[in-house]
Amino acid sequence: TAAARVRGLTKTYGKGDALVRALDDVTLDLAAGEFTAIMGPSGSGKSTLMHCCAALDTATSGEVFIGDRELGNLKDKELTRLRRDEIGFVFQSFNLVPTLTAQENILLPQSIARRKPEPAWFDTIVDTVGIRDRLGHRPNQLSGGQQQRVAVARALVSRPTIVFADEPTGNLDSQSGAEVLELLRRSADEHGQTIVMVTHDPVAASYTDRVVFLADGRIVDELRDPDRDGVL
Ligand code: ADP
């Protein structure tokens, strides 16, 4: 069963001579519980694809289904609820709230949804990403790598059906990166979450079930059960 389906997705920016075709007729199925890596050169459309799938941006044409709902058919209220209850997003720029502590940032999706945190799962995530001793710090008191871990923890804590992560290990050393990748792997294996990750790192891609390669806004290749040599 597909957690998400993308059909003929095209996204353009600007017009006339300045028109940029960021995505050009992309069709893709994301199976439930599958961990997918999106790779490709800078400017190939990776972030745009993630934003359109996560209902953070709208398609110029084509369709995105999350479960059986087509995003273009949803009212703003339904989109808000979908983003809040079913989708997790790790932004490349972290998007942490500067006035809140790390702990408050991590629990923000749940407080917005007025849901009770699950203490055991919160502890597992905090310990896996290794930020327990930083929970009381605000983002400007954290390193880039620590902010990245907080952003990953925030995306996973409410157990969304589908998690989009834009280079979630880009600012981490290889040891912390490996821990974050293990956590994403476990989220798929043990909780059946669907994970989509943009990465430039073949080692990161080797944790996934499948690598989709983008170039100039199109899918140009796909690889199942990658190992790092296959991705390189
Ligand atoms: P990436 O590292 O994925 O290429 P960028 O730094 O290109 O990310 O983009 C970061 C943000 O800036 C994204 O939200 C993207 O939509 C936006 N962006 C990228 N290119 C442009 C552009 N030419 N004009 C305006 N916004 C852009």
Ligand code: ADP
């Ligand atoms: P990637 O994530 O693979 O680096 P992006 O999705 O960020 O690629 O960008 C794909 C193309 O769309 C690039 O040419 C980029 O400059 C352009 N682009 C992205 N966001 C914007 C935007 N908000 N306005 C104008 N152009 C954009």
